[in-house]
Amino acid sequence: NAGVTQTPKFRILKIGQSMTLQCAQDMNHNYMYWYRQDPGMGLKLIYYSVGAGITDKGEVPNGYNVSRSTTEDFPLRLELAAPSQTSVYFCASSYPQYYGYTFGSGTRLTVV
Amino acid sequence: KQEVTQIPAALSVPEGENLVLNCSFTDSAIYNLQWFRQDPGKGLTSLLLIQSSQREQTSGRLNASLDKSSGRSTLYIAASQPGDSATYLCASTQGGSEKLVFGKGTKLTVNP
Numbered sequence: 108n109a110g111v112t113q114t115p116k117f118r119i120l121k122i123g124q125s126m127t128l129q130c131a132q133d134m135n136h137n138y139m140y141w142y143r144q145d146p147g148m149g150l151k152l153i154y155y156s157v158g159a160g161i162t163d164k165g166e167v168p169n170g171y172n173v174s175r176s177t178t179e180d181f182p183l184r185l186e187l188a189a190p191s192q193t194s195v196y197f198c199a200s201s202y203p204q205y206y207g208y209t210f211g212s213g214t215r216l217t218v219v
Numbered sequence: 220k221q222e223v224t225q226i227p228a229a230l231s232v233p234e235g236e237n238l239v240l241n242c243s244f245t246d247s248a249i250y251n252l253q254w255f256r257q258d259p260g261k262g263l264t265s266l267l268l269i270q271s272s273q274r275e276q277t278s279g280r281l282n283a284s285l286d287k288s289s290g291r292s293t294l295y296i297a298a299s300q301p302g303d304s305a306t307y308l309c310a311s312t313q314g315g316s317e318k319l320v321f322g323k324g325t326k327l328t329v330n331p
Contacts, residue, residue, distance in 0.1 A: 149323040207268035
């Protein structure tokens with residue numbers, strides 16, 4: 108059972124480039140999330156989804172887009188990369204209410 | 220808006236000592252509270268999940284308690300070992316929402 112799988116693990120982007128961070132889960136969880144983690148700042152929620160076709164903004168959504176066409180996949184799109192998007196990105200999934208989150212291993216992104 | 224605070228930010232103890240990590244939250248209408256461990260450059264590993272109806276959870280040398288009325292949770296680590304050195308993150312859901320809000324973590328160092 109793989110849990111939550113994120114790809115790639117590392118990526119260097121130039122300013123203005125675009126990329127998609129992939130996230131897939133095999134636990135049939137309804138809820139999926141994207142967080143970013145910056146040193147000393149804790150984890151901040153970017154976007155989340157409560158099911159296929161339903162997404163909503165979190166605390167720091169600017170510069171990102173998401174889609175959820177299947178229960179399993181929740182990709183995060185960066186359209187015009189900026190140095191402020193240098194961070195570690197974590198995807199997570201959960202069942203609704205009273206159950207905990209399962210996190211992926213993260214994607215370390217550097218924008219230069 | 221839920222706010223989660225962890226004190227202390229860093230803690231250094233000798234091997235074998237029992238220790239307590241503290242977490243406080245402002246909104247008591249939570250579904251659950253979860254403790255994670257994060258090793259340097261790695262993802263988040265779930266340690267313990269306490270549902271809102273529970274007072275504590277135990278796993279091996281770890282015990283987590285939850286007091287919703289005071290907005291506090293503690294993580295107790297018995298007989299600490301150098302392998303326990305990591306950053307410990309506390310996260311709770313917020314008022315009727317599935318979204319997890321994270322504290323900034325406590326960096327624990329256990330010295331041999």
